[in-house]
Amino acid sequence: MNLIAWTSFWAANRSLEFPEVAVEIERQLHRYNKDVEELISTVAAGVKNLLSGGQQLxxxxxxxxxxxxxxxxxxxxxxxxxxxxxxxxxxxxxxxxxxxxxxxxxxxxxxxxxxxxxxxxxxxxxxxxxxxxxxxLNGGEFVEQFVMQWHNSRPFRCVSNLTVYGTACGFQRKHSACT
Structure with a gap:
């Protein structure tokens, strides 16, 4: 917290005694703690649903x-x-x-x-x-195989500069697949 914000906090709360300030700070931290816990559980549930679709494969x-x-x-x-x-x-x-x-x-x-x-x-x-x-296979390898298969199965079609990005798996290549 910078000095200006700290000074304005005390200026706004001059009438508060130290125990009251401590209680207010604890209340605010508790509120943020609940928000963070809720956010973490929501993100974890979203990732689990993303991976499994909420049901077994x-x-x-x-x-x-x-x-x-x-x-x-x-x-x-x-x-x-x-x-x-x-x-x-x-x-x-x-x-x-x-x-x-x-x-x-x-x-x-x-x-x-x-x-x-x-x-x-x-x-x-x-x-x-x-x-x-x-x-x-990781995601990038799967896409690379898919592009190669597609390249081999479509003889007269040209797609230039097909860009495949998969930063989660470290895959970043630019394909020029003319078939």
């Missing part, structure tokens, strides 16, 4: 259903191999399982990984999921 739901080991319509298109299951069990697993190893062929990302880690800790008993992908 399809990948997380699938892993969760598989770990439950119960028949489920979501599992119909999924083939899985469980060597300990009796041959007559068909597509039914005996569960629930506490541990799983999940591997996806293709690109994965941090949001999917974080969603699986959240699944680990939010359920009782705690589930342990080890996940892997053939490639883990």
């Amino acid at each position: 399809a990948l997380t739901r699938t892993v969760d259903v598989l770990m439950e080991g119960k028949p489920n319509p979501e599992l119909n298109p999924i083939l899985f191999f469980y060597p300990r299951a009796p041959k007559s069990s068909g597509n039914h697993l005996r569960g629930p399982f506490k541990e799983a190893f999940f591997f996806m062929i293709g690109g994965g990302n941090y949001v999917e990984y974080a969603s699986l880690q959240e699944l680990d800790h939010q359920q009782q008993p705690v589930k342990h999921v080890i996940c892997g992908t053939t490639e883990t």
Whole structure:
């Protein structure tokens, strides 16, 4: 606080005794503390909703259903191999399982990984999921692959100076994609 503001504060509050000033300062700080706590919780909720959309990703739901080991319509298109299951069990697993190893062929990302880690800790008993992908991409790498795929699939179209910015992942390149 600069000297002018400090002087004007005391000039406006000359009649106040020190305990009254301390109480007023404490009241103001408490009010700002509540505002800051509310702001932090709002931002945290917004980030969580941004990352997960407020619901589980399809990948997380699938892993969760598989770990439950119960028949489920979501599992119909999924083939899985469980060597300990009796041959007559068909597509039914005996569960629930506490541990799983999940591997996806293709690109994965941090949001999917974080969603699986959240699944680990939010359920009782705690589930342990080890996940892997053939490639883990950040946002910039994903856009770069997308531009390259687009470049290869559209033969007579020209887009000049397509600028891709992703400062969160450190990606900043300028593409000139003439196809």
